Amino acid sequence: MTHLSRFAKQLIGFSSVLLIALAAGCGGSSHGDQSSPAPGANQDSTRPVVSAALPAPGATGVRTATKIAVTFSKDMSPATISASSFTVSGPGAAAIAGTVSYNVSSRAAIFIPTNASLPVNSALTATITTAAKDTSGNALLNNFVWTFTTGAVAEVTPPTVSLTVPAAGAANTPLNTRIAATFSEDMDPSTISTASFMLTDASGAQVAGTVSYAAGARSAIFTPTTPALLNAGTAYNATITTAAKDLSGNALSSNFTWTFNTGSSADTTPPSIVSTNPANAADGVCTNKSVNVTFSEAMDPSTITAATFTVAASSASATLLPGTVAYDVPSRVATFTPLSPLAANTNYTATITPGVKDLAGNALASASVTTITTNSSLCAAAPALGAAQPFGSFGGNASVTNAGLNTIINGDLGVNAVSTSITGLHDSGNNVYTVTPNNNGLVTGLVFTLTAPPGSVAGLAVTQASVDATTAFNSLSPASLPGGINVASLAQCPSCGGAGGGADELAGRTLPPGIYLSTTGTFDIGGVGRPAASLTLDAGGDANAVWVFQTAAKTGTLNVGVTGPATPAVPIQVLLVNGAQSKNVFWYVPAGAVIGTGATMTGTMLSNASITLSTVGGTPPTAVITTLNGRAIALTAAVTMVNTVINVPAQ
Known part of the structure; x- marks a missing residue:
């Protein structure tokens, strides 16, 4: 089949059908049935899942002096996140020595190579095993495994802040908003904290709050302490300091500060889904397709995870696919990318649950369910550089x-x-x-x-x-x-x-x-x-x-x-x-x-x-x-x- 015919099939699939209906919200993960029998009515039995992996699955030219990280859909037990549950191997399956830490605020496990550098020009495999458990003792259902390829050198380019919400100079910002800053590259979650992201009012008084990092959106989120309300008619200064570093240890070259002004009321309008890609009830979808959802407003990236955005085969077993979830802040597009291509000529269902929220904490009014049908073609793909x-x-x-x-x-x-x-x-x-x-x-x-x-x-x-x-x-x-x-x-x-x-x-x-x-x-x-x-x-x-x-x-x-x-x-x-x-x-x-x-x-x-x-x-x-x-x-x-x-x- 020619590349053109594959691309044509892709476009036809995109412009066909995609069913959006209402369904009950679900917790979900990247593999199969995520629940185990609950011994007690109030016990949490939902399994955790990996939502994002850094470097991204399939990435090439990865810098050698980099940390490797994953984020989870739930709070994890730090004792289960270790060098035995998070491993990295190189050519010939040779283990790469390293230390592993867990960042509570961002639900992130971080692998640091012992030699401070990964092998050059090598295909590496990273694995999170089922030994990783959440705070209720629920384990991943299956190992989460992904691969990437390193380049020849380390990285020394400092990261920058590329976008903020609210924007610099924004007026009438809702009083219940969270503050978000998006970076030019993947950051080290352990460096995104109240020490590197702070909010002050016009008098210089620091606003109490918590800070997390959403790896799939390259975004830091500042949440004012409960009751999460800023003062009305007030100018606020938000600052990202040079304590924020990328995965190679490069810090911002200087502090980044921007100012915005609040209005007089809170935002109580729930977000909605503007569109989906593939289109409603699409058939003829190429097998290496990702599933995309565009929202009506800026979303809280930390709520868009592999538990709130899932894709499953539309069958009695309802097997959920392993994959990563990303959120593009400028376009408000969330993307689920399967770790492996979809099966040919198969029906799939994508679900967005009300666990997805905007930056004011408003959830979707109800779950959204999307169904698609694949053919046997491949989507046009970007060449590897x-x-x-x-x-x-x-x-x-x-x-x-x-x-x-x-x-x-x-x-x-x-x-x-x-x-x-x-x-x-x-x-x-x-x-x-x-x-x-x-x-x-x-x-x-x-x-x-x-x-x-x-x-x-x-x-x-x-x-x-x-x-x-x-x-x-x-x-x-x-x-x-x-x-x-x-x-x-x-x-x-x-x-x-x-x-x-x-x-x-x-x-x-x-x-x-x-x-x-x-x-x-x-x-x-x-x-x-x-x-x-x-x-x-x-x-x-x-x-x-x-x-x-x-x-x-x-x-x-x-x-x-x-x-x-x-x-x-x-x-x-x-x-x-x-x-x-x-x-x-x-x-x-x-x-x-x-x-x-x-x-x-x-x-x-x-x-x-x-x-x-x-x-x-x-x-x-x-x-x-x-x-x-x-x-x-x-x-x-x-x-x-x-x-x-x-x-x-x-x-």
């Missing part, structure tokens, strides 16, 4: 050059060449690469070359990254993914709007997930004499939706916006809506790409020729910034940046 995953900019066998003082690479940068190929940059390891008073950009991670940085194996990181990036590049080609959707054809893509500003023009279009091609072999988003409009990628509530944009093999190029001495009146943007993720957007551009002044580009660009991110409007401190939420990977050529910010997507 492997060792190339951490790099925001990669110059292949050539160079990476920065001009300007406002360039920031939030991630790593590398060339599969000697260190003299890097110009105008310094990194967090105090490595400096030919900076001048006018050209000095920051790499918040490390710069890797064939000869640097100190403390790493020279060449190992960039050599493997080059191999893995080339594999990903080839997997996205028209030869590997034939029959993409022609954006100029209304018959193939009714939502594309026809030729619009040109057969290769993407400006002004809103595109669902898919594999897209251009009849000209190139793509443009705006530009000289072209529409000054943005491209919108609409996931339709599917947090794992994938876009692949293919230009012609060998000759295809991408141009976004305009370059020149003046700031464009309407800077071009690639926008993500309804659960779309920058990590799932890919651009196959063999002959190179140019991202123009002030543009906001999204996705991973893979090229055999040079990639230029050009901002020449204005001068410091008013220089215009070009932004890339993704990666610029030139396999055999150079990457050039001028006052560019690159944000590497979290995996």
